[in-house]
Amino acid sequence: QRTEAFIRPSPAGRTLGGVTRRTRETMLLTEAAGFDIVLVETVGVGQSETAVSEMTDLFVLLLLPGGGDELQGIKRGIVELADLLVINKADGDLAPAAQRTVADYRHALRLLHTRHPDWEVPVMSCSALDGSGIAEVWETIEKFREVMSANGELSRTRAAQATAWLWSELAEDLLELLKNDAGLRKRIDSLEQAVATGRTSPRVAARMIVEQFIADRKTDKP
Amino acid sequence: QRTEAFIRPSPAGRTLGGVTRRTRETMLLTEAAGFDIVLVETVGVGQSETAVSEMTDLFVLLLLPGGGDELQGIKRGIVELADLLVINKADGDLAPAAQRTVADYRHALRLLHTRHPDWEVPVMSCSALDGSGIAEVWETIEKFREVMSANGELSRTRAAQATAWLWSELAEDLLELLKNDAGLRKRIDSLEQAVATGRTSPRVAARMIVEQFIADRKTDKP
Numbered sequence: 375q376r377t378e379a380f381i382r383p384s385p386a387g388r389t390l391g392g393v394t395r396r397t398r399e400t401m402l403l404t405e406a407a408g409f410d411i412v413l414v415e416t417v418g419v420g421q422s423e424t425a426v427s428e429m430t431d432l433f434v435l436l437l438l439p440g441g442g443d444e445l446q447g448i449k450r451g452i453v454e455l456a457d458l459l460v461i462n463k464a465d466g467d468l469a470p471a472a473q474r475t476v477a478d479y480r481h482a483l484r485l486l487h488t489r490h491p492d493w494e495v496p497v498m499s500c501s502a503l504d505g506s507g508i509a510e511v512w513e514t515i516e517k518f519r520e521v522m523s524a525n526g527e528l529s530r531t532r533a534a535q536a537t538a539w540l541w542s543e544l545a546e547d548l549l550e551l552l553k554n555d556a557g558l559r560k561r562i563d564s565l566e567q568a569v570a571t572g573r574t575s576p577r578v579a580a581r582m583i584v585e586q587f588i589a590d591r592k593t594d595k596p
Numbered sequence: 597q598r599t600e601a602f603i604r605p606s607p608a609g610r611t612l613g614g615v616t617r618r619t620r621e622t623m624l625l626t627e628a629a630g631f632d633i634v635l636v637e638t639v640g641v642g643q644s645e646t647a648v649s650e651m652t653d654l655f656v657l658l659l660l661p662g663g664g665d666e667l668q669g670i671k672r673g674i675v676e677l678a679d680l681l682v683i684n685k686a687d688g689d690l691a692p693a694a695q696r697t698v699a700d701y702r703h704a705l706r707l708l709h710t711r712h713p714d715w716e717v718p719v720m721s722c723s724a725l726d727g728s729g730i731a732e733v734w735e736t737i738e739k740f741r742e743v744m745s746a747n748g749e750l751s752r753t754r755a756a757q758a759t760a761w762l763w764s765e766l767a768e769d770l771l772e773l774l775k776n777d778a779g780l781r782k783r784i785d786s787l788e789q790a791v792a793t794g795r796t797s798p799r800v801a802a803r804m805i806v807e808q809f810i811a812d813r814k815t816d817k818p
Contacts, residue, residue: 533792533793537792543798543801547802547806548774549767551770566762571755572758587770
């Protein structure tokens with residue numbers, strides 16, 4: 375382990391795959407602390423890759439040899455989000471399978487959507503064990519950054535990510551506001567109960583709570 | 597196609613895998629129209645299975661022969677959500693592979709969490725082509741319903757799903773309220789711009805908007 379690197383495992387908590395609201399904040403904090411590169415690793419559950427692709431500059435999909443010949447739905451959805459595919463464990467007796475997998479994914483990618491008009495998603499192999507291919511992977515990552523900076527897509531993506539983040543924070547804050555509204559407490563409790571027992575639909579209950587919220591607002595005094 | 601069945605393909609829209617807020621409403625509508633059984637099929641992208649498991653009584657994972665011997669992260673996360681695993685295409689020269697896959701998944705499931713204490717997730721094979729195994733799959737689905745009804749888990753799940761739905765509707769409604777607030781319009785626009793250009797953090801901007809929202813509220817007159 376190098377002293378220049380800081381590793382922070384995050385508990386997955388209630389979120390599948392462990393990418394939480396706090397992941398973004400941890401990333402910001404790490405940047406503020408002077409780190410140039412922040413790697414977010416997921417445990418590989420579909421939902422979290424989607425979340426991660428919405429908060430990072432580059433999404434690398436790390437795969438094992440084998441399995442590139444038949445892209446089923448789950449994997450296909452993730453592959454479409456990736457900016458770079460890397461087949462790891464291209465060493466020892468897995469090396470030939472790794473090369474076949476590279477060819478399989480290159481073929482598969484021709485049939486899929488890509489996220490960026492200026493970037494053909496590369497498929498590479500490497501070995502974390504003997505280090506082969508790692509330097510090339512890093513060069514490709516730098517190349518991606520160059521291309522995306524040059525065509526303005528990097529800043530557009532970051533602006534869109536920041537705005538989406540703002541709205542998700544707003545949604546959370548507004549729910550907090552509602553939950554802590556003493557005047558609404560009873561009404562929310564009884565409607566939540568009505569919804570849980572099927573007496574009212576969630577849609578109707580939500581509308582009633584919000585209408586009450588608006589009505590309270592109109593009659594509030596300074 | 598049978599006249600008793602109604603099939604409605606839904607466009608995926610912006611949601612990965614195509615499970616949207618409207619899926620729940622479509623399900624309700626179909627029930628109201630007198631259909632006893634509503635099947636929600638996803639295109640198989642990780643995120644949508646999670647969403648579907650949060651709005652249905654039973655989650656069947658349909659798999660192909662092969663691939664059960666090594667459960668990587670993505671698939672593993674989905675397998676843990678399933679109430680029933682079915683290996684399809686157990687016919688012709690794929691039949692032996694299908695049987696191996698059944699055994700592989702049975703083995704894998706022993707090492708995974710299950711969602712229900714009273715239900716050991718069955719792994720079955722079938723052939724949609726020659727119809728073999730379909731009746732047994734359906735019997736298992738009925739059995740699941742019986743068990744979950746008897747132990748009260750079905751109604752508990754439905755109550756929890758309805759309540760979660762209420763809160764997600766509330767979040768959407770509150771955002772609408774905020775977006776349509778004429779007094780806040782300018783402030784939201786300028787803070788959204790500040791966030792997009794990196795001058796303000798999403799967290800800080802959200803707090804400022806909500807504080808303004810509360811302040812407006814306090815000074816409102818009837």
